Amino acid sequence: MTGEQYLLLPGPTPLPNRIIRAMGRPLINHRGPEFKEILQEVTAGVKEIYQTKHHVLIYPSSGTGGLEAAVVNFISPGDKVLAVSIGVFGDRFATIARNFGAQVEKIDFPWGEAADPEIIGERLKRDVNGEIKAVLITHNETSTCVFNDLKAIKEAAKDHPALFLVDAVSGLAAVDLRMDEWGIDVAVSGSQKAFMVPPGLSFLAFNDRAYAAYKRSKTPKFYWDIDLGLEYLEKGQNPVTPPISIYYGMQEALRMMKEEGLENILKRHKNYRDMVRKSIKAMGLKLLARDENASTAGTAVVAPEGIGANKIRQYMREKFNIVLAGGQQNLNDVIFRIGHLGYVRELDLLAVIAALEITLKELGFALNMGEGVKTAQEFILNNY
Amino acid sequence: MTGEQYLLLPGPTPLPNRIIRAMGRPLINHRGPEFKEILQEVTAGVKEIYQTKHHVLIYPSSGTGGLEAAVVNFISPGDKVLAVSIGVFGDRFATIARNFGAQVEKIDFPWGEAADPEIIGERLKRDVNGEIKAVLITHNETSTCVFNDLKAIKEAAKDHPALFLVDAVSGLAAVDLRMDEWGIDVAVSGSQKAFMVPPGLSFLAFNDRAYAAYKRSKTPKFYWDIDLGLEYLEKGQNPVTPPISIYYGMQEALRMMKEEGLENILKRHKNYRDMVRKSIKAMGLKLLARDENASTAGTAVVAPEGIGANKIRQYMREKFNIVLAGGQQNLNDVIFRIGHLGYVRELDLLAVIAALEITLKELGFALNMGEGVKTAQEFILNNY
Numbered sequence: 001m002t003g004e005q006y007l008l009l010p011g012p013t014p015l016p017n018r019i020i021r022a023m024g025r026p027l028i029n030h031r032g033p034e035f036k037e038i039l040q041e042v043t044a045g046v047k048e049i050y051q052t053k054h055h056v057l058i059y060p061s062s063g064t065g066g067l068e069a070a071v072v073n074f075i076s077p078g079d080k081v082l083a084v085s086i087g088v089f090g091d092r093f094a095t096i097a098r099n100f101g102a103q104v105e106k107i108d109f110p111w112g113e114a115a116d117p118e119i120i121g122e123r124l125k126r127d128v129n130g131e132i133k134a135v136l137i138t139h140n141e142t143s144t145c146v147f148n149d150l151k152a153i154k155e156a157a158k159d160h161p162a163l164f165l166v167d168a169v170s171g172l173a174a175v176d177l178r179m180d181e182w183g184i185d186v187a188v189s190g191s192q193k194a195f196m197v198p199p200g201l202s203f204l205a206f207n208d209r210a211y212a213a214y215k216r217s218k219t220p221k222f223y224w225d226i227d228l229g230l231e232y233l234e235k236g237q238n239p240v241t242p243p244i245s246i247y248y249g250m251q252e253a254l255r256m257m258k259e260e261g262l263e264n265i266l267k268r269h270k271n272y273r274d275m276v277r278k279s280i281k282a283m284g285l286k287l288l289a290r291d292e293n294a295s296t297a298g299t300a301v302v303a304p305e306g307i308g309a310n311k312i313r314q315y316m317r318e319k320f321n322i323v324l325a326g327g328q329q330n331l332n333d334v335i336f337r338i339g340h341l342g343y344v345r346e347l348d349l350l351a352v353i354a355a356l357e358i359t360l361k362e363l364g365f366a367l368n369m370g371e372g373v374k375t376a377q378e379f380i381l382n383n384y
Numbered sequence: 385m386t387g388e389q390y391l392l393l394p395g396p397t398p399l400p401n402r403i404i405r406a407m408g409r410p411l412i413n414h415r416g417p418e419f420k421e422i423l424q425e426v427t428a429g430v431k432e433i434y435q436t437k438h439h440v441l442i443y444p445s446s447g448t449g450g451l452e453a454a455v456v457n458f459i460s461p462g463d464k465v466l467a468v469s470i471g472v473f474g475d476r477f478a479t480i481a482r483n484f485g486a487q488v489e490k491i492d493f494p495w496g497e498a499a500d501p502e503i504i505g506e507r508l509k510r511d512v513n514g515e516i517k518a519v520l521i522t523h524n525e526t527s528t529c530v531f532n533d534l535k536a537i538k539e540a541a542k543d544h545p546a547l548f549l550v551d552a553v554s555g556l557a558a559v560d561l562r563m564d565e566w567g568i569d570v571a572v573s574g575s576q577k578a579f580m581v582p583p584g585l586s587f588l589a590f591n592d593r594a595y596a597a598y599k600r601s602k603t604p605k606f607y608w609d610i611d612l613g614l615e616y617l618e619k620g621q622n623p624v625t626p627p628i629s630i631y632y633g634m635q636e637a638l639r640m641m642k643e644e645g646l647e648n649i650l651k652r653h654k655n656y657r658d659m660v661r662k663s664i665k666a667m668g669l670k671l672l673a674r675d676e677n678a679s680t681a682g683t684a685v686v687a688p689e690g691i692g693a694n695k696i697r698q699y700m701r702e703k704f705n706i707v708l709a710g711g712q713q714n715l716n717d718v719i720f721r722i723g724h725l726g727y728v729r730e731l732d733l734l735a736v737i738a739a740l741e742i743t744l745k746e747l748g749f750a751l752n753m754g755e756g757v758k759t760a761q762e763f764i765l766n767n768y
Contacts, residue, residue, distance in 0.1 A: 004410060012411040012628060020408045023629065026388060027396040027582060029707050060446045060584060061607070062624035068607045077604075096606045192625060198411060200444060200584045200627035220461075220604070222480045223445070223452045240446035241576060243584035243627065244396060245407065323413050 006322040006348055010142045010170055010298035011193040013342035015249075019197055022252035023245045030244055036236025038247050043233065045254030046203050049172060049195075049262060050187060052179040054207040057229040060243050063169035063190035066202030068096055069224035070165050070186050074210050076218045077101030079133040082123060082162065084115045084153075088143035088328045093136045093167050100219050105132075111331060112300070114293035115148045121156030133213070134163040139187070140171030143328045145300040145337055146289045147175045151182050163210055169193060169202075173257070174269045174297040174341050185210040194265070194297070196256070196342040197249040269296035272340035272349060275379040279353045282375040283360065283367050288335050297341040300327070302334065304365045309336040312359055320355040346384070350376045390706040390732055394526045394554055394682035395577040397726035399633075403581055406636035407629045414628060420620025422631050427617065429638030430587050433556060433646065434571060436563040438591040441613040444627050447553035447574035450586030451477055453608035454549050454570050458594050460602045461485030463517040466507060466546065468499045468537075472527035472712045477520045477551050484603050489516075495715060496684070498677035499532045505540030517597070518547040523571070524555030527712045529684040529721055530673045531559045535566050547594055553577060553586075557641070558653045558681040558725050569594040578649070578681070580640070580726040581633040653680035656724035656733060659763040663737045666759040667744065667751050672719050681725040684711070686718065688749045693720040696743055704739040730768070734760045 007014050028034045039058075047056050059065055071093075075081060080103045083094035090108075098104045107123065109115050115137065124132065135157070140147040154164060166187040168177055173194035179187055186206045192199035206214075206226070214226055222228070223240070232239045257265060273296040277287060280301055288300035303309035309326060310333045316322040327335040340349060353372045360367055391398050412418045423442075431440050443449055455477075459465060464487045467478035474492075482488045491507065493499050499521065508516065519541070524531040538548060550571040552561055557578035563571055570590045576583035590598075590610070598610055606612070607624070616623045641649060657680040661671060664685055672684035687693035693710060694717045700706040709721040724733060737756045744751055 005412070007411060007413070009413055012414065012625065015411055024404045024408055027391060027399055027576075028389070029391070029393055029709075030396065030583075031709075032707065060444070060449065062444045062622075062626070064624040065444065065607050099606045099609075100604045190625070192411075198627060198629040199414075199625040200630060220484045222483045223449050225483075238446075240448040241396065241574070241583045242446070243582060243630065245582040245629070246584060246627065323416065325413075325415075 001320055003321070006320070006352060008323060008339045008352060009325045010145065010337055010339040010341055012199055013193065013196055013339065014344065015198065016196055016256065016343045018256060019249045019252050022248045025248050027244050030242050031237055035244065038251050039236055039238070042247055042250045042254060045258070047205070049257065050177070050179045050205045051181065052205050052207070054180065054205065055211070055230065056203055056205045057226055057233065059202045059204065059224065060200065060240060061202045062199055063188065063202050064092065066169065066188035066190060066204050067093055067167055069202070069204045070188050071096045071100050072219040072221040072224050073217060073226050074163055074165060074186055074206070074213045075100065075102050075134055076216065078103060080105065080131045081134040081136055082107065082132050083136040084120060085109070086113060086115055086138060086144060086146055086148065087111050087141040089141055089167055089169070090138045093138065097136060111144050112146060112288040114146050115153060117149060117152040117156035120153050121158065124157050124160040124162065127160065130161050132162045134165055136165050137167070139166050139168040139177055140175045140295050140297050142170040142298065143331070144288060145295040145298045146293045147171060147295045150177065150184065154182050154184070163213055170297050170341065173262070173265055175295065176266055179205060191246055191250055194342050195250065195253045197253050198246060200243045200246040201250060269340070271346070271383055272296065272344060273299060275346065275376050276338055276340060276349055276353070278379055279372040279375045283357060283372040298337050298339045300335045300337050303336060304360070307363050307365055308333040311363060312336055315359045315363060316355060319359070322352055322355055346380060385703070385705055387705070390704070390736060392723045392736060393707060393709045394529065394721055394723040394725055396583055397577065397580055397723065398728065399582065400580055400640065400727045402640060403633045403636050406632045409632050411628050414626050415621055419628065422635050423620055423622070426631055426634045426638060429642070431589070433641065434561070434563045434589045435565065436589050436591070438564070438589065439595070439614065440587055440589045441610055441617065443586045443588065443608065444584065444624060445586045446583055447572065447586050448476065450553065450572035450574060450588050451551055452480055453586070453588045454572050455480045455484050456603045456605040456608050457601060457610050458547055458549060458570055458590070458597045459484065459486050459518055460600065462487060464489065464515045465518040465520055466491065466516050468504060468519065468521040469493070470497060470499055470522060470528060470530055470532065471495050471525040473525055473551055473553070474522045477522065481520060495528050496530060496672040498530050499537060501533060501536040501540035504537055505542065508541050508544040508546065511544065514545050516544070516546045518549055520549050521551070523550050523552040523561055524559045524679050524681050526554040526682070527715070528672060529679040529682045530677045531555060531679045534561065534568065538566050538568070547597055554681050554725065557646070557649055559679065560650055563589060575630055575634055578726050579634065579637045581637050582630060584627045584630040585634065653724070655730070655767055656680065656728060657683060659730065659760050660722055660724060660733055660737070662763055663756040663759045667741060667756040682721050682723040684719045684721050687720060688744070691747050691749055692717040695747060696720055699743045699747060700739060703743070706736055706739055730764060
C-alpha cells in the first residue's frame, strides 16, 4: 500500500513535524550561551514531567545508559538490592546491578502480570536490619505492556529505608508518575518514548536521599558520575559533548507538552489504551494484561491458537506497511504489541485495527469483520 | 551582521544539507530489516575510515563514552597503564583509567607540543618485565590543536606487548590514521567531528589482541560491554535503542565521504590548516603549535599581548556571528581556536581571516590590514 509507514512500536515513536523541523537547525557551540538556555529549558521541562523539584541530569545515551547511571551512582558493590521484575526490562535492571557487584535478590512475577505490592511490602518488612539498600523496579514494562502501581508499592514499603530506583523509560508521560509525591528516589527515562523525540538522550532524576547514597558509593565511574554532571549543569553545560540536535527536539517537544498539559497527555494515552483493548476484545482476541494493570503506552495481544504472532506482524508489515513489535524471549511469536505512545493519531489506531481484522481473516481466524472497527468508532464517538 | 552563524569549532561542525535532510526521515523499527541494513552500511563505512579490517562497535554516547568503553573493556583494575598526555583530552583519558582502578603512570608533555616518540620508547624499553599493559594516547589533541605522530610512537615502542589505546575522537578522517598498518589496537572516535554529523554516536574500533584483553578484563560493565555489542551486531541490531536519526546522518555522511575519497578528505584538511596558519603568521600573530605537529582539524592562535583571547572571541561573535573556541584550563584567555574540521568552505575560512583582521585592528593590535586575507587568496590560487 502507498504512503508513509505506520510505526506503532512502544518506542521509538512517530515524530511530529515540529520536532523534525526543530532538529534540522544548524549546530551551535555546546559551551556557548545559546546552548546554556536550551539545556536549562529542557532540564526544567523534564523536571515538570517527572513532577519533581529535585535533580535531573541528561546523558547522551539510550535509556539503558540511564539505568546504568542509576546503578553506578547510587549502589555500591556488595549492597543488597531487591530487584522486582515483571519482564525483560526488569531483568535487565537486575543484570546491570549484578554486573556492578550488587547482591541482587530478585522477585519475579509472571510475565503479563504486575508486581504485587503486598509481596514486596512483606519482603521489606522481614528485612528488620535494613540490609536491603535499594529496590529496583520498572514503572512500565515495555515487553509485556504492563505497568506497576508504584504508589501502592511505595505505600506497602512503609518506612523501609531502601532507595526506590525506578525504570520509567517507557512510562514517563504515558503512565502517571509522581516522583516527589510518591517518594520515588531515582527515576530514569529517555527521549524516544512519550517525549516524541528520536532516541539519544536519557534522563536521570534523583532526590537528596539518593544523592547521600551517591556520596557513599564506591562503584567506579566517570561518564555517568553525577557530581561531574551537576558541576557542569551549574555552568549551563554538559561534561561531554551533548547530542545538540536531540536537545532541539526535546525543547520543541516540551513546548508541545506544555501546550497540551500533562493531565491531557495522560488522558490521551488512557484513551488509546481503552480504545485498542475494547476493539481487540470485540475481535475475539485475548489480551496479555488484565485491565487494571494494562499499560497506556502499548497493548500486548495474544495471537490466536495456530496463527503465530510473527506471521500476523509480517502480514501487517508487508501488506499494510504497519510496524508492530513482537514478543521478546518466551513471548516471541506468542504476542504482538501495538505501541500507542507519544504522537499517535486515534484514527491511525482505528486504521490499524481495521488492517488487523483483514489480516486475521486472511490468515484463517474466524471473526466478524468490522466488529473491532465499530467498537473503535463508538469509543471515539463517546470520548471525544 | 546578517545571515547564518559561522561555526568554526573543533567539533561540533557545520552540517551539510544532505545530512540534515537525511536526519529528518521518519523513525523506523530499530529491530527491523531496514535498520539492519543501515547499521551494516555504517559499520562497514566507519571501518574503512579507520582503515581496519577488525571490529567496530557503535555506541549511543559522546566521544568520552567511547573512551570509557575502551577503558572498561580492555583494562582491568590494578593494570599498569602509561597515559601519555599533551592536553585536556589526554588528561581525561588518564582520569577515566584511574577512576576504573588502573595504576596510571602519566607522561605529560607541555601543552602545545606533541609527544616525543623517543621518550615513550625509552620508558617502554625500561619496562623489561612487560608490566605496562596499555598505552593511552591522543591522536589529535583538540585542546591545543596538536597531533601526535602515532606511527613514529608505535615504531619507538618496538615489540613491547602493551595495547595501544588511541583517542581519535577529533582526529579520525581529519588527520591520517592507519589502524591496522600502524598496529593500533583500539581507537575511539565520534560522529560530530570530521564525519560532519551531530554528536550522539561514538565508535570503538578494536583488534583481536584487544579482544583477548577483554576476555581477561575484570572491570564491571554492561552498557559498554563489547561481547553484548558483538552479539547484537551479528543480528544487525544494537543491544540498546540506537539514536536512529544520527545513524541516518552517518549513512549519508559516509556516502559523501566515499564520493570524495579519504585521501582527498585528508588533503582538504591539510589545506585548511596550511591556509589558516600562513594567514595568521602574515598578520603577525603567534601560533601555539609548531608546523610539524600542527593539527589539520583546528588551529590554536596565541592572542597578542594585552588583548585577551576571549575578548577577540567575544568581538568576533557579537560583530560577525563567528563562533571560535577558547582555550581550556591554563590556556583560557591565552589562545583561541579556529576549527577547520569536517564540512568547512575555504572561502568561509577566508572570511573569518578577514573578520579577525578587522577585530584585531579594532582592539588595538598593530597590523597591516589585508595581509592575512591576501595570503589566503594566494594559497587558494596556488592550491586549487
